[in-house]
Amino acid sequence: MIGVIVWSSESREKAVIWCEDQAALAYLQGRGEMADPRHWPQPGDLVELEAEMIGNLRHARKVALLSEQSRPDLPRMLEQQAGTQAEPRLKLVASRDAGRVADDGDDVAARHALRICAAG
Incomplete structure (x- = not known):
């Protein structure tokens, strides 16, 4: 190599x-x-x-x-090059469904606790 x-x-x-x-x-x-x-x-x-x-x-x-x-x-x-990298335009936000458990046993909190949204 x-x-x-x-x-x-x-x-x-x-x-x-x-x-x-x-x-x-x-x-x-x-x-x-x-x-x-x-x-x-x-x-x-x-x-x-x-x-x-x-x-x-x-x-x-x-x-x-x-x-x-x-x-x-x-x-x-x-x-x-490292000094010119732009900051990522993403942020983490809490989901409205965090903590709720669905009837079928799926943990909505696990699936939706954090949603990646474009910052704007």
């Missing part, structure tokens, strides 16, 4: 990788997972890796550098 390093700390030997399958981020921990342990990846580097799920954490294995600094501006771009 191909990935891009989005965060890295050489001193801590940790990195976060966005993967082409757009699933969970992969976490690289330790030089032992690098194909060439002499070079620690930096943000923007393009890498090839294998991913392994352990519990609910995706670990990067057999990480090999494909291209250095393919996107050195990636961390800045992601930071700027």
Whole structure:
């Protein structure tokens, strides 16, 4: 699988990788997972890796550098993008039927306690 390093700390030997399958981020921990342990990846580097799920954490294995600094501006771009996200235009409101139980045994409170309505 191909990935891009989005965060890295050489001193801590940790990195976060966005993967082409757009699933969970992969976490690289330790030089032992690098194909060439002499070079620690930096943000923007393009890498090839294998991913392994352990519990609910995706670990990067057999990480090999494909291209250095393919996107050195990636961390800045992601930071700027996060700052421009609009607040969601949805709000939660209580339903008028909250707490009432239907005759057929269905709990109306469970089905209608919260209704998502467009804020306006």
